[in-house]
Amino acid sequence: MLRGFKKSKTKSNAAVPSLFLEEHKNDRVTGNLEDTITFIKGILGVNDDFSMRKFHVFGKYPAAMFYFSNMINQTLLNEDILKPLMYPPSHLEGRSIEQDQLKDVLLNETLYHSEGKSEQKLATLVEGILRGGTVIAVEGIEEAFFVGMRSIEKRSIDQPATEQVIRGPREGFIEPxxxxxxxxxxxxxxxxxxxxxxxxxxxxxxxxxxxxxxxxxxxxxxxxxxxxxxxxxxxxxxxxxxxxxxxxxxxxxxxxxxxxxxxxxxxxxxxxxxxxxxxxxxxxxxxxxxxxxxxxxxxxxxYTERYLLMSSIRMARLIALMFSLVFPSLYVSIISFNPELIPTEFAVAVAGGRAGVPFPAVIEVLIIEISMEVLREATIRLPQQVGGALSIVGVLVVGQAAVAAGFASPITVVIIALTTIGSFATPAYNAALALRLLRFPLIIMAGVFGLYGVMIGLIVIANHLLSLKSFGVPYLSPLVPGDFQGMKDLLVRGPLWWMRKRPAFLQPVDETKLGGHTYEDLKNTEENVLDPSKYQK
Structure with a gap:
């Protein structure tokens, strides 16, 4: 047991992160500086970046400062904390400061920092040091001073790497x-x-x-x-x-x-x-x-561009999303079970391309799909300077070599390429990943049951989406359950003045976000101020 501290009952719990802090969670600063030093150094002193600086407050009262040297700004520490504590401010010169007044004088008249406070519990002080704060203990004061001075190097605010835009703000979140x-x-x-x-x-x-x-x-x-x-x-x-x-x-x-x-x-x-x-x-x-x-x-x-343009882009995005899910399975089912659905000229070309391929369509598509997933993962994990070159080599050289060697047909490579491009067009990476994973069971069902298997798979996926909820909100809202206001921003992006209400499925307290007559008022105030007919001489 540490000298000067009352030992509390040990809590037997394997989930406690620090048994020592838990054991001494109720221990308080006693005013004995050596006891405080012993406690804090006993926990943190084994770390090479832990620093303790002894000094005298106003050249009279012994004190100690504790901090992690790599988590604070040394210049601010010296100028705003250490210097004012060692040398009394001008308005305190010649003034006799007694022991019972020292705490208030230090906290309210000396420390040049807005995040300064006093604390009694030693465990709280240790946790504060671990977060990057500075603790000052003074002989005779039964509280220690905690100053939040964390200063950690961080990267600058830059454009988000995963959500690039042409028109819109260029700022993204960083780590702090x-x-x-x-x-x-x-x-x-x-x-x-x-x-x-x-x-x-x-x-x-x-x-x-x-x-x-x-x-x-x-x-x-x-x-x-x-x-x-x-x-x-x-x-x-x-x-x-x-x-x-x-x-x-x-x-x-x-x-x-x-x-x-x-x-x-x-x-x-x-x-x-x-x-x-x-x-x-x-x-x-x-x-x-x-x-x-x-x-x-x-x-x-x-929402930053005009609605007619972005509605067409959104529809293209939806088509790409559907491509990334069902295109390979449709190809497998038609080639394997229903080739009569293909126009005759195209069917002859497909049959000629597949003449030397030793695998059935489902195996061929699965092999190429898995190869593309491996290539995509390798491109992401490699350094940026190498990743771009690998993707080009993988797509052009390996794809062309596979076709030339009779390992895959040209039409299969085209189908997989369109599918991959469609998955890249989905803005959200986690949603695109879900669709990429669901492609594989759909391909297998298409290879076993044909178009019936594709439809069964799509029905199962649709049924799952209908049953899914996020904090009680149906996942396919506002389509199911239907909401006319929400559908204005579903398949297409309606004009901003159409969307006067907030999404009803969120059950907001204030439903209205646009003044009722904003659009009408703007239309009524329009005037051709520079009409040439007004300025004819």
């Missing part, structure tokens, strides 16, 4: 949660924005921030999310993806029920619709709940 909160505050300067923080992870103590709009977001949704987050008992939360896997409704579904994004503007747009955003310290990806399927083929540019 404080910077990410600032990016959201910058775009949503409203008193209704609510941010609730909590710590999840017994060892990492990761900060998790929950964002929602008071007066828009349904309060029951906030309660349900907090209930799910409070039940997570895990050692470490290193990324927001950890939380996603715990809070989603169906853990066995290949379809994502939580959307992630690197874009602050996308988070703000979802908050204003009545959704909730979740940020984790150390992760550049925010989670958005609840999520419906239509969100995964929509992009930021759908």
């Amino acid at each position: 949660i404080g910077t990410n909160i600032g990016l959201i505050r910058y775009r949503l300067q409203s008193t209704d924005l609510r941010i609730q923080t909590m710590e999840i992870g017994r060892r990492t103590k990761s900060t998790v921030a929950v964002f929602y709009m008071e007066g828009i977001t349904n309060p029951d949704l906030v309660k349900e999310l907090n209930k799910r987050l409070s039940k997570i008992d895990i050692d470490a939360v290193l990324d927001s993806g950890y939380l996603e896997q715990y809070i989603e409704d169906n853990h066995l579904s290949p379809f994502p029920q939580v959307q992630y994004t690197e874009r602050p503007d996308k988070v703000v747009a979802n908050l204003l619709e009545g959704r909730i955003a979740i940020l984790v310290d150390g992760s550049p990806l925010a989670l958005v709940i609840p999520t419906v399927f239509s969100q995964f083929y929509q992009t930021v540019e759908d």
Whole structure:
């Protein structure tokens, strides 16, 4: 037992991250500086980056400062903390400061830092040092001073790598949660924005921030999310993806029920619709709940560009999405079971291309599909300088060589290439991955049962989508159950003045987001101010 501290009863629990801190969780600073030094050094002193600096406050009172040298700004520490403590400010010169006044004088008149506070519990002080703070203990004061001075090198704010846009903001989230909160505050300067923080992870103590709009977001949704987050008992939360896997409704579904994004503007747009955003310290990806399927083929540019153009682009995106799911299976079923559905001239060309291929169509397609998945994974994992060259070599050289060697037919390579391009056109990577995985069972069913197998597979997928929910919201909303207002932004992107209501499936407190007569008022105020007929002389 450490000298000067009352030993508390040991808690026998294998889930406790630090048995020593748990054992001494109620120990407090006694005012004896040596006891405080012994306690803190006994826990953190084995680390080479841990620093302790002894000095005298105002040249009179012994004190010690504790911190991790690589987690703070040394210049600020010297100028804002150490120097004012060692040399009294000008307004205190000549003033006699007694021991009982020292705490208030140091906290209110000496420390040049806004994040300074006093703390009694030693375990809390140690946890503060681990987060990057600085602790100052002074002889004779039964509290220690904690100053939040964390300063960790971070990358600059840049364009999101996974969500590129032509027209729209170029800022994306980075790892420190404080910077990410600032990016959201910058775009949503409203008193209704609510941010609730909590710590999840017994060892990492990761900060998790929950964002929602008071007066828009349904309060029951906030309660349900907090209930799910409070039940997570895990050692470490290193990324927001950890939380996603715990809070989603169906853990066995290949379809994502939580959307992630690197874009602050996308988070703000979802908050204003009545959704909730979740940020984790150390992760550049925010989670958005609840999520419906239509969100995964929509992009930021759908709303920053004119609706006629983006409606056509969205339809092309939907066609590419369907291509990526059913194109290979349709090819296998028609080639293997129903070749009469192909025009005669084309059927002759296909038969000529497949003349020397030793495998049936289903095996051929599966081999090429698996090869493409391996090539895609290799391209992602390799360094950027090599990855581009590998993809070109893989597609051109290997594909052409496979056709020349009679290993695959030209039409099969074309089908798989179109399918791969279609999967790349899906904006959300996790949704595209789900469709890529579902291609394989559809191909197998097509090879066994033909078009009947394809239809059975599609019916099973549709039935699963109909049964899926995200925090109680049907996954295919607003299509099923039908909602006329929501369908204005489903297959096509309607004009902004059409979408006056927030999505009804989110059950928002405030349903209206556009003034009732905005469009009419704008039309009535239009005037051809520079009409040449007005200026004829």
